[in-house]
Amino acid sequence: MVTGxxxxxxxxxxxxxxxxxxTRAALAERMGVNRxxxxxxxxxxxxxGLVHEHAPPANRRVGRPSLVVAPAAERVYALAFDVAVxxxxxxxxxxxxxxxxxxxxxxxxxxxxxEVVVEALASMGTELHRTAPPGSVCAGVGASYCGMIRxxxxxxxxxxxxxxxxxxxxxxxxxxxxxxxPVTVGNxxxxxxMAEHVRGAGAGLRxxxxxxxxxxxxGGIIVGGELLDGDGGYGCELGHMLVNPYDGRVCSCGxxxxxxxxxxxxxxxxxxxxxxxxxxxxxxxxxxxxxxAGDRQAAAxxxxxxxxxxxxxxxxxxxFNPGLLIFGGMMSDVYLAAxxxxxxxxxxxxxxxxxxxxxxxxxxxxxxxxxxGAAELxxxxxxxxxxxxxxxxxxA
Amino acid sequence: MVTGxxxxxxxxxxxxxxxxxxTRAALAERMGVNRxxxxxxxxxxxxxGLVHEHAPPANRRVGRPSLVVAPAAERVYALAFDVAVxxxxxxxxxxxxxxxxxxxxxxxxxxxxxEVVVEALASMGTELHRTAPPGSVCAGVGASYCGMIRxxxxxxxxxxxxxxxxxxxxxxxxxxxxxxxPVTVGNxxxxxxMAEHVRGAGAGLRxxxxxxxxxxxxGGIIVGGELLDGDGGYGCELGHMLVNPYDGRVCSCGxxxxxxxxxxxxxxxxxxxxxxxxxxxxxxxxxxxxxxAGDRQAAAxxxxxxxxxxxxxxxxxxxFNPGLLIFGGMMSDVYLAAxxxxxxxxxxxxxxxxxxxxxxxxxxxxxxxxxxGAAELxxxxxxxxxxxxxxxxxxA
Numbered sequence: 161m162v163t164g165x166x167x168x169x170x171x172x173x174x175x176x177x178x179x180x181x182x183t184r185a186a187l188a189e190r191m192g193v194n195r196x197x198x199x200x201x202x203x204x205x206x207x208x209g210l211v212h213e214h215a216p217p218a219n220r221r222v223g224r225p226s227l228v229v230a231p232a233a234e235r236v237y238a239l240a241f242d243v244a245v246x247x248x249x250x251x252x253x254x255x256x257x258x259x260x261x262x263x264x265x266x267x268x269x270x271x272x273x274x275e276v277v278v279e280a281l282a283s284m285g286t287e288l289h290r291t292a293p294p295g296s297v298c299a300g301v302g303a304s305y306c307g308m309i310r311x312x313x314x315x316x317x318x319x320x321x322x323x324x325x326x327x328x329x330x331x332x333x334x335x336x337x338x339x340x341x342p343v344t345v346g347n348x349x350x351x352x353x354m355a356e357h358v359r360g361a362g363a364g365l366r367x368x369x370x371x372x373x374x375x376x377x378x379g380g381i382i383v384g385g386e387l388l389d390g391d392g393g394y395g396c397e398l399g400h401m402l403v404n405p406y407d408g409r410v411c412s413c414g415x416x417x418x419x420x421x422x423x424x425x426x427x428x429x430x431x432x433x434x435x436x437x438x439x440x441x442x443x444x445x446x447x448x449x450x451x452x453a454g455d456r457q458a459a460a461x462x463x464x465x466x467x468x469x470x471x472x473x474x475x476x477x478x479x480f481n482p483g484l485l486i487f488g489g490m491m492s493d494v495y496l497a498a499x500x501x502x503x504x505x506x507x508x509x510x511x512x513x514x515x516x517x518x519x520x521x522x523x524x525x526x527x528x529x530x531x532x533g534a535a536e537l538x539x540x541x542x543x544x545x546x547x548x549x550x551x552x553x554x555x556a
Numbered sequence: 557m558v559t560g561x562x563x564x565x566x567x568x569x570x571x572x573x574x575x576x577x578x579t580r581a582a583l584a585e586r587m588g589v590n591r592x593x594x595x596x597x598x599x600x601x602x603x604x605g606l607v608h609e610h611a612p613p614a615n616r617r618v619g620r621p622s623l624v625v626a627p628a629a630e631r632v633y634a635l636a637f638d639v640a641v642x643x644x645x646x647x648x649x650x651x652x653x654x655x656x657x658x659x660x661x662x663x664x665x666x667x668x669x670x671e672v673v674v675e676a677l678a679s680m681g682t683e684l685h686r687t688a689p690p691g692s693v694c695a696g697v698g699a700s701y702c703g704m705i706r707x708x709x710x711x712x713x714x715x716x717x718x719x720x721x722x723x724x725x726x727x728x729x730x731x732x733x734x735x736x737x738p739v740t741v742g743n744x745x746x747x748x749x750m751a752e753h754v755r756g757a758g759a760g761l762r763x764x765x766x767x768x769x770x771x772x773x774x775g776g777i778i779v780g781g782e783l784l785d786g787d788g789g790y791g792c793e794l795g796h797m798l799v800n801p802y803d804g805r806v807c808s809c810g811x812x813x814x815x816x817x818x819x820x821x822x823x824x825x826x827x828x829x830x831x832x833x834x835x836x837x838x839x840x841x842x843x844x845x846x847x848x849a850g851d852r853q854a855a856a857x858x859x860x861x862x863x864x865x866x867x868x869x870x871x872x873x874x875x876f877n878p879g880l881l882i883f884g885g886m887m888s889d890v891y892l893a894a895x896x897x898x899x900x901x902x903x904x905x906x907x908x909x910x911x912x913x914x915x916x917x918x919x920x921x922x923x924x925x926x927x928x929g930a931a932e933l934x935x936x937x938x939x940x941x942x943x944x945x946x947x948x949x950x951x952a
Contacts, residue, residue: 308909317909367787381875383779390877391763394910400874402799402905405867415905471801478796479777479875481786509798509811513704513713514790 167545168193172201173210173231174543177256178359181230183216202229209235209297210255210546231256235296236552238538239288241281241303241333242531243267244348245321245374246440248277250284252292253535255299255542257359259528261288267322274327282336289339297552301341302537304348304530305329306376311393314345320412321375344537348372350387350396351533352488352523353380358536360524361486368484369476370529371398373491374441376412377420381480399424403471422468425490431461444490448497466498470505477510477518485520488529492522563941564589568597569606569627570939573652574755577626579612598625605631605693606651606942627652631692632948634934635685637677637699637729638927639663640744641717641770642836644673646680648688649931651695651938653755655924657684663718670723678732685735693948697737698933700744700926701725702772707789710741716808717771740933744768746783746792747929748884748919749776754932756920757882764880765872766925767794769887770837772808773816777876795820799867818864821886827857840886844893862894866901873906873914881916884925888918 168191175190176182182190184198191198205211213227233254242249244267251262263284268276281303289298307319314330334343346354353362353370362368362382370380377399381388388395399420400413408417409427421427425444430436432447450458473485487495495502499520506515523529542552564587571586572578578586580594587594601607609623629650638645640663647658659680664672677699685694703715710726730739742750749758749766758764758778766776773795777784784791795816796809804813805823817823821840826832828843846854869881883891891898895916902911919925938948 308907318907367791383784384782386780388779388876390910391879391913392877392909394907395763395875395877397874397877397907397910400905400907401797401871402867403801405799405905407803413907418905471798475797475871478793479791480784481788481791481793483787509796509801509814511704511714511790511793511796511809513788514786514793517787 168197169201169205169546170543172198172229173205173546176211176229176231177539177543178363180256181228183226183228185226187229198229205546208547209552210542233258234293236299236542237292237296238299238535239285239301239337239339240531240534240538241285241301241343242348242534243277243281243303243305243322244530245306245376248280248284249531250281250288251531251535252288253532253538255539257532257535259531261291262531263288270321270323272322274324274329274332277322278329278332278336281333285337289337298339298341299542299552300538300540301334301337301339301343302351302534302539303330303333303343303345304351304534305345306348306374306378308394308397309345309347311389314343316345317394344540346533346537347378347380347396348530348533349378349488350380350389351537352529353382353396353486353533354387354536355525355529355532356486356488356523357382357385359532360529361521362484365483367480367482368486369398369480369482370486370488370523371473371476371491372488372530373399373420373424373494374489375425375439377424377491381482383480398472398476401472401475403468403475419468419472423465423472423491423494427468428461428465428494431464432458433461441490441493445493448493451497462494462497463501465494466501467505469494469498470502471509473502473520474505474509477506477514481514482518485518486523487520488523489527495520495522564593565597565601565942566939568594568625569601569942572607572625572627573935573939574759576652577624579622579624581622583625594625601942604943605948606938629654630689632695632938633688633692634695634931635681635697635733635735636927636930636934637681637697637739638744638930639673639677639699639701639718640926641702641772644676644680645927646677646684647927647931648684649928649934651935653928653931655927655931657687658927659684666717666719668718670720670725670728673718674725674728674732677729681733685733694735694737695938695948696934696936697730697733697735697739698747698930698935699726699729699739699741700747700930701741702744702770702774704790704793705741705743707785710739712741713790740936742929742933743774743776743792744926744929745774745884746776746785747933748925749778749792749882749929750783750932751921751925751928752882752884752919753778753781755928756925757917758880761879763876763878764882765794765876765878766882766884766919767869767872767887768884768926769795769816769820769890770885771821771835773820773887777878779876794868794872797868797871799864799871815864815868819861819868819887819890823864824857824861824890827860828854829857837886837889841889844889847893858890858893859897861890862897863901865890865894866898867905869898869916870901870905873902873910877910878914881914882919883916884919885923891916892918 349372379398404417411421775794800813807817
């Protein structure tokens with residue numbers, strides 16, 4: 161059970177995890193408690209090896225110095241995995257969010273078995289764990305997957321890119337790693353939204369939408385500061401908003417006229433006249449470059465995709481009245497190339513009151529948003545209850 | 557400031573407000589506290605005239621009887637107002653939710669001034685207040701309005717039915733009532749969702765969508781137990797999801813192909829070939845009755861509207877993964893007449909994982925959902941802090 165005290169310790173640890181080193185005075189102000197409370201919390205966290213204190217830099221000493229509290233980034237890390245459309249990534253990420261080391265390999269082709277993918281990830285993860293500095297400890301394991309994930313156990317219910325249905329991904333990866341830690345799995349766009357909300361473009365906002373696109377188009381939506389997950393954890397499937405139900409392109413889901421079918425990678429490449437065997441982010445970027453260089457078909461393709469993207473975005477703004485929309489993955493390229501079309505649709509199709517304050521941008525964390533989100537998942541238990549049952553024993 | 561103690565008192569009062577009379581034992585279980593805590597909270601609330609205790613009915617006395625705690629429904633009431641598409645309603649609603657008395661008049665035509673609408677509502681409200689039993693007290697005033705409302709002050713930012721833009725409705729109604737109480741105003745579909753979530757079809761659910769339609773189409777969406785309101789309070793405008801952006805009908809908002817344009821009252825009546833001067837709920841019901849009786853054009857109209865409704869609903873389920881969808885206002889008639897079309901679209905267009913557990917229904921509170929939601933708004937301050945600054949003095 162998480163007590164009030166452990167919640168306060170978790171709150172302090174989260175502050176330095178997200179913001180980096182903070183003075184005791186700054187922590188007291190952010191947490192709305194007095195300095196003696198901060199002192200007590202910090203002492204317990206320091207004894208557990210989760211934070212350390214040091215004097216502030218000399219040039220910042222004005223008056224009585226307030227000690228700086230920093231996360232034990234050199235000691236505590238998480239393993240983060242990312243199953244993306246084109247590659248598999250594993251990383252060792254420090255408490256505090258810095259990526260300490262990473263490995264990546266191309267993703268196996270569609271149809272690859274669970275075992276093949278798990279083996280590739282686990283061998284990278286095991287090596288990252290083995291080569292961690294002596295005395296450091298793994299706080300948790302998180303994974304991002306481009307599909308629909310069951311919250312409770314990391315089951316991939318539907319993963320169209322690899323052709324997976326009901327594959328026990330989280331359990332299999334946890335067993336193969338053999339660290340005695342569960343693997344928490346999340347949908348890639350959910351995790352991208354979480355990461356941008358915690359330490360990216362949406363830090364501190366209550367309502368934002370992260371729209372992630374590659375071959376597929378997904379989303380993560382923060383409502384009132386929390387991820388919209390829905391009854392089963394399958395919410396935010398904004399790629400399957402119906403924007404063109406009668407005349408639309410056929411979608412990977414079997415439906416017709418989904419946003420994904422109208423704005424995904426294949427829609428752009430088809431509109432630009434590229435052959436069906438040309439795929440991937442580089443190909444998308446070459447269409448955008450050709451459009452910028454004056455290629456008429458490429459320019460028309462970018463305009464058309466931008467228009468459909470704007471239609472989808474207009475619906476989202478009318479539904480969510482968000483403060484921010486973030487375009488991630490391939491959609492960051494498409495958005496930057498077609499921002500005028502997206503904005504035109506917002507001007508035409510969004511209720512004036514609903515668009516008074518919305519901003520549009522690309523991720524601050526760039527293409528690392530999903531990996532960063534997986535790391536946040538991995539640290540979640542530690543941050544909820546730093547000294548609880550799952551606490552990290554201090555080094556001997 | 558709301559303290560921990562007053563929060564506990566508010567929690568207890570909310571339990572009997574929502575569920576009706578409960579034994580001390582049941583309250584202890586629901587609140588997760590011991591019976592002596594319930595006793596102490598109940599004593600303070602009883603002294604303030606907000607609850608009373610009595611012995612349970614004789615036939616339920618088995619073993620040591622646990623006293624029943626009931627809301628002071630005979631003493632504490634709210635004034636609730638509803639500005640709907642066809643009528644203005646005022647009601648006196650007891651703590652506990654029962655409508656004690658109500659008045660209604662036809663709504664003034666589009667273009668009516670703020671003063672005209674406020675005068676009609678206030679004169680009904682004043683009479684309901686004046687005729688309340690001696691010793692009873694008004695806990696708050698809430699109003700439902702079919703438009704976009706600024707949370708902070710009840711300003712109608714956009715009310716297409718009456719043609720209002722930026723009208724200070726809440727302030728004007730409060731001033732005209734002269735009770736010294738602020739008037740809290742909410743969007744009608746937001747309030748319908750809240751009411752069905754508190755004491756209707758969605759009681760206890762974490763995620764539900766209330767889709768309300770008349771001339772306009774709006775929504776109230778509960779995400780993780782809370783109303784999705786967005787940055788400015790203007791969220792849930794599901795009538796302005798773009799479902800047919802290139803070929804669609806022109807919408808009241810000036811856009812084209814909004815869900816409202818494709819499924820609202822006018823879309824159905826036009827498809828059924830009814831003249832443009834025939835409007836209203838009765839006319840809608842006559843089209844549905846004609847369709848059931850074999851009129852081909854009416855039947856085709858119902859099918860077509862049902863299909864577009866299903867398209868909108870499919871997008872909503874993919875986005876929100878809700879446990880329940882509720883069709884209110886005229887949409888309850890349309891849904892019941894075209895449920896097969898709606899369900900067919902869900903089967904075709906919703907991701908299988910997302911539709912595993914969703915249910916569809918009409919409001920338990922019938923056409924009183926919005927009025928009931930206005931009453932909940934009116935009671936909100938009292939329930940948040942029953943003994944605080946805004947507390948009700950006990951009768952002399």
